[in-house]
Structures are given as structure tokens and as C-alpha cells.
Amino acid sequence: MSIRDATGCVIESYGRRVVVELADGETVTCNLRGRKLDVVAGDQVRVEQRQGSDEMSVVERLPRRNLLSRSDSRGLEESIAANLDQLGIVVARVPTSDPYIVDRYASGACYAGIQPLLIVNKMDLPIDSGDLSFVEPLRAMGFPVCEVSARTGAGLDGLIDLLRGRRTLLAGQSGVGKSSVLNALAGDALRATGRLSERSGEGRHTTVSSAIVRLPWGELADSPGVRDYAPPVVPLRDVQRGYPDLHALASGCRFQDCLHNREPQCAVRAAVESGAIDSRRYESYRRMLNLTRQLDEKRGWRA
Ligand SMILES: Nc1nc2c(ncn2[C@@H]2O[C@H](COP(=O)(O)OP(=O)(O)OP(=O)(O)O)[C@@H](O)[C@H]2O)c(=O)[nH]1
Ligand SMILES: [Mg+2]
Ligand SMILES: [Zn+2]
Known part of the structure; x- marks a missing residue:
């Protein structure tokens, strides 16, 4: 039986231990109940204290906005x-x-x-x-x-x-x-x-x-410094969504599924050649396509 039940926001996370700010402003350190619970800073959660326990536990993660x-x-x-x-x-x-x-x-x-x-x-x-x-x-x-x-x-x-x-x-x-x-x-x-x-x-x-x-x-x-940041898991055709400056031109490409790589009559490549798109940005997009292919292989997916 729980003697205390509340909702709050995770303000700090150390793996299986998190600090939760409750709705009334109090901060409590909690463990995560259940192996499958994936909780990070910014998550809204439900916490519970069971009878006989002196600690609160996160029992549920509420839906995420992003x-x-x-x-x-x-x-x-x-x-x-x-x-x-x-x-x-x-x-x-x-x-x-x-x-x-x-x-x-x-x-x-x-x-x-x-x-x-x-x-x-x-x-x-x-x-x-x-x-x-x-x-x-x-x-x-x-x-x-x-x-x-x-x-x-x-x-x-x-x-x-x-x-x-x-x-x-x-x-x-x-x-x-x-x-x-x-x-x-x-x-x-x-x-x-x-x-x-x-x-x-x-x-x-x-x-x-x-x-x-x-x-x-x-x-x-704040967050810890990184040596690199590998992108989240996205399908290859969606990589361009992370590059809105390039993606905005995609409707001018000959092929609807153009990856702006080697396809003929590509509006994105034409914009790079004319100087309208920064060539470093385009190079960055190409690297991201390659990185996503490599990650797909690691994940065992067929690109
Ligand atoms: N000259 C100068 N030095 C700065 C400035 N801001 C930070 N530093 C110095 O840069 C170094 C690193 O600063 P931190 O704030 O620890 O950097 P961080 O990005 O939090 O580093 P990590 O926690 O390792 O990711 C320290 O020596 C700071 O004093 C600034 O505006 N000007
Ligand atoms: Mg720091
Ligand atoms: Zn294209």
C-alpha cells in the first residue's frame, strides 16, 4: 500500500536514481521502480512511497511532449x-x-x-x-x-x-x-x-x-560535454528534415524521394552549385546520410 502519491518533474538523473521536484516545490531523491522505466531530466512522473519504505519511487512516466x-x-x-x-x-x-x-x-x-x-x-x-x-x-x-x-x-x-x-x-x-x-x-x-x-x-x-x-x-x-553527438534513429529519407534549409528546396527536385545525393535534376545540389546553399552545410548533410547508413548497419537494419 502506498502512503504517499504525487506527480513531479525529474530535474536531475543519475541512471537509476533521479531527483524529482514535486508539484508543491519539494525535491526528493527517488529510485526507478521497474527495469523498463526510462526516465530523463524534464520528464513528468508519478512517484509513490510504499508503507515500510523510507524512500519514494518513480512508478510511471507521464506522456512526453518531446x-x-x-x-x-x-x-x-x-x-x-x-x-x-x-x-x-x-x-x-x-x-x-x-x-x-x-x-x-x-x-x-x-x-x-x-x-x-x-x-x-x-x-x-x-x-x-x-x-x-x-x-x-x-x-x-x-x-x-x-x-x-x-x-x-x-x-x-x-x-x-x-x-x-x-x-x-x-x-x-x-x-x-x-x-x-x-x-x-x-x-x-x-x-x-x-x-x-x-x-x-x-x-x-x-x-x-x-x-x-x-x-x-x-x-x-546544463549537460556534460561531448566529444561527438550521434543523431537519433531516423529513416534515411528523413535525414533531410534535420536540415530545414536544404529540405525547403526538395519540392523542386525531379524525384519525390530524392536524397539530394547523386540523383539527376536535384534542386538542392543546384542550389549548392549556385552558392544559394552553403557548401559546408551540404557536406554536413552528406556526412549525416553516411552516418545514418552506418548506424543502420550496426542496428542490423538493411538501409
Ligand atoms: N575567456 C573566457 N573563458 C571562459 C568563458 N566561459 C568559460 N570560460 C572558461 O572555459 C573553461 C571551461 O568552462 P566550463 O563552464 O567548465 O565548460 P563546460 O562547457 O561546462 O565544460 P564540461 O562541463 O566539461 O562540458 C573554464 O576555464 C572557464 O573559466 C568566457 O566567456 N570567456
Ligand atoms: Mg560543465
Ligand atoms: Zn534533391
Whole structure:
């Protein structure tokens, strides 16, 4: 028999243990009841405390509005966070940001129906300290971009305007300053920040879990830095849905099922040749097609 029954939101997840914020604002640490329960930060859940137990358990996950996910090393879907409004993809001049990772994150957000936002951090660093030339084409295609410095505070008011009233997950490579941005916005050191390894300039993977922080103007969650982001499981023909700039032209292709790869009379390839579509974006899409084929093989599907 249960002595307590409530619903709440998972604000932090450590595998089989999660922190749940109940409707009345109280936070409780819970275990997950049942092997099959897959729960991540952002999930709405029902929790229960049984008689004789001093701990609450998550017994049910309520329906999700959306889910940000990725493929793991075996090609299987792995959940990252649920019920997000926005994915804040953080980049910086140092450590060197890989634009292809940015594209993969943006496409993962698009598939899930989550708005991507590019946050360019460390604007206090000198222009020659690293390459950000991939940002302008993304801005030109309508991608929201916000330039900030967590260190000096520059641009943070503009960022708050873009985060207002929304739940945003910060993602990106290790060391770009996700936790520093969160700390700067939350006003105090909520999360540990690390120092870049002096020699390699690579991030050190300081943050180990995602936690949702409720601020007066919105909800923000940090996440651990990644070396890469493999896209979620989607059929090959749907890969282009993660590239709305390319996909918008697909109706002009000769074949309805055109993958914009080697097909004749392809409107997307024509736009790349004329310069209307950024050639790096197109290269990124082609890489994503190949990656999806490889993941399909790992999953044991026939492409
Ligand atoms: N110059 C400069 N350095 C910054 C800025 N923001 C963060 N840093 C530094 O960058 C390093 C990494 O910052 P973190 O906030 O830990 O980066 P992270 O993205 O959370 O890293 P992981 O948790 O490993 O994924 C730290 O040494 C910060 O002090 C900034 O705006 N300007
Ligand atoms: Mg961090
Ligand atoms: Zn085409």
C-alpha cells in the first residue's frame, strides 16, 4: 500500500536514481521502480512511497511532449532530456568548435521539434584565437545566434530574452563554457566549472549530469560535454528534415524521394552549385546520410 502519491518533474538523473521536484516545490531523491522505466531530466512522473519504505519511487512516466535523443555506440537510441522548448548549442573559439557537431545537434533538435539556438561564448577572446566562420552561414539561414561572454557578462541580457519563458538545455563540446554560462545567469556558482587542460586546450568533461535549474525568467539545464553527438534513429529519407534549409528546396527536385545525393535534376545540389546553399552545410548533410547508413548497419537494419 502506498502512503504517499504525487506527480513531479525529474530535474536531475543519475541512471537509476533521479531527483524529482514535486508539484508543491519539494525535491526528493527517488529510485526507478521497474527495469523498463526510462526516465530523463524534464520528464513528468508519478512517484509513490510504499508503507515500510523510507524512500519514494518513480512508478510511471507521464506522456512526453518531446524527447532529445542520440544513438549510442551500438546505434541504439539513448534519451538525453525530455519536454524541452529549446536546445542551446554552445560554441567558442577555444576549444576549437566543430561545426559538424553543431549541425548534428541542430538536426537532432529539429527531428524532435525542439528549437535550436546557437550560443557563441567567450566573445572576450581575441578574434585570432580560433575560427568561428561557420556561424555566419547559420545565422544567414535564420538560425538564432547569441554572442556572449560568461566571463565579462557581455550579451547575457540578450541571451535571457531568448531563454525567457522556456526550458532550455545547454549542450556542446567540453570546455566551451556551458556551466559558466549557467553560473553567470543563475548568479552564483551552481555548477562546478573546470579549467581547460593547458596543454591540449581540450575540455576536461567537468559536468557529469544534466540538472534543470528554475530561474525567475525560465528553466535552464546544463549537460556534460561531448566529444561527438550521434543523431537519433531516423529513416534515411528523413535525414533531410534535420536540415530545414536544404529540405525547403526538395519540392523542386525531379524525384519525390530524392536524397539530394547523386540523383539527376536535384534542386538542392543546384542550389549548392549556385552558392544559394552553403557548401559546408551540404557536406554536413552528406556526412549525416553516411552516418545514418552506418548506424543502420550496426542496428542490423538493411538501409
Ligand atoms: N575567456 C573566457 N573563458 C571562459 C568563458 N566561459 C568559460 N570560460 C572558461 O572555459 C573553461 C571551461 O568552462 P566550463 O563552464 O567548465 O565548460 P563546460 O562547457 O561546462 O565544460 P564540461 O562541463 O566539461 O562540458 C573554464 O576555464 C572557464 O573559466 C568566457 O566567456 N570567456
Ligand atoms: Mg560543465
Ligand atoms: Zn534533391
